[in-house]
Structures are given as structure tokens and as C-alpha cells.
Amino acid sequence: MSTGDIIDATDLVAGYVPEVNILNGCNLNVGPGEFVGIIGPNGAGKSTFLKAVLGMVTVRSGTVLLRGEDITGQPAHKLVQKGVGFVPQTKNVFQALTVRENLEMGCFLAPKRFAERYDVVSSLFPRLAERADQRAGSLSGGERQMVAMGRALMLDPTLLLLDEPSAGLSPMLQDEVFLRCKMINETGVAILMVEQNARRCLQVCHRAYVLDQGQNAYSGTGRDLLGDPRVIELYLGTLARS
Secondary structure: OOOOOOEEEEEEEEEOEOOEOOEEEEEEEEOOOOEEEEEOOOOOOHHHHHHHHOOOOEEEEEEEEEOOEEOOOOOHHHHHHOOEEEEOOOOOOOOOOEHHHHHHHHOOOOHHHHHHHHHHHHHHOHHHHHOOOOEHHHOOHHHHHHHHHHHHHOOOOOEEEEEOOOOOOOHHHHHHHHHHHHHHHHOOOEEEEEOOOHHHHHHHOOEEEEEEOOEEEEEEEHHHHHOOHHHHHHHHHHHHHO
């Protein structure tokens, strides 16, 4: 275990229903300021891993440490207070609220910081300031994703968990979302991102883990995995060559 890590997950076994494990002994760590990806085939346990870290799925064995503190099984709202932001894949905005109101919801634990954090988030996502009074439900898919990411940043987290941020978006909007992820990371926020678009994930992250059947299959730098013949053959296919 690396003592300086933000997240250390060790030997995680977890599942949604009794006696059926989705994770079968996964290990992962994220250091300060790192951008770490999780890729793998459908059903590999990628999103389940994030939910296990967040206390949203039962961890049957193993541990999750946040800056050395055991947080295994702690509920998500407790982790938000400890500096963890989370952007789910679906239902990630309050559609009836305006963009500004969505961002206010993200700052509910520190309302006095709203003006300061709004300026920071608006500098990362200028379009949100332009759409401040527009209902989130009327935005495009890419804009809603930006609202969700912006709201998660309102409490100035040290770690941002992203579950399939490019899902359902056009290639152009996917590129924009990945660019924003890199910009967020460059401000010092560590990112742990689950992503189905494996090639793009490996292009932007520092390191990545390949999960398969709930276990670690491969790990390494994004560049190394992108060029690894085994990873190309099993998980990337022609995408790696396009």
C-alpha cells in the first residue's frame, strides 16, 4: 500500500445480491493529482467498483482507504464531506432546476462558498455560465454532463469519481467531455474514471486498470496499455488502430 494515496482499495469482493459477487478481489490505488481509468468489457465490474468505493454496493471483504482512513461501506454523503465528488452515468442532473440551481445544490454543505466556487466552475465550463438560467432538462446531453461534473466540483473535492462520462454522446461531444476531464485534473483534482470508450480513456489518463470478470486483468500507464498487444486483442480491437 502506498501511504500517500488518496484511494487504496485492496482485495474488494462485492455484489448486489447475496452470494453473487461482481467483484472478486479487485485492487486499485489513486495518488494525489492522478488521472486513473478503469476499462474492460461489459459486465466486468467497472461501475460496481466505483459504487463499492462509494458505499453504494455491499463490500463483503476487502478494504477501501481514503487518505489512510478506512471508509469501507461508508455511505456516499459521508464521503462527499471528506472531499469525494461523484458523477453518475444516468439521472445526474435535476432537470426541473436551472443550471445555477443545480450548482447551488452541489454547494449545499458550504453555501457561503457558492460565489467563489461558481466562478471556478464557470471558468472550467463557460457554457454553464451562458446557460445559468436555463432548465437543465432542456440542455443537450453534453451540456447536462457538464452540469453534473460542475455540480460535483462545487465542494472543491480532492477526488472526482466519473461513471461513463461519455455514454450516449456523439464523438464530438465525447471529445469535449474528455478535454474537460483533463482540464479538471490539471487543476489538481485526482480523477478515477470508468469509461466504455477504452481507447479515449487510455489516451487521457495517466494510469489505467483493465477489469475482467470482477478481477484485475492488466494495469499500467495509459500509453503502455494502449500499445499492449494483449490489451489490443482482448479489449480494444480495431479501436486501438483507428
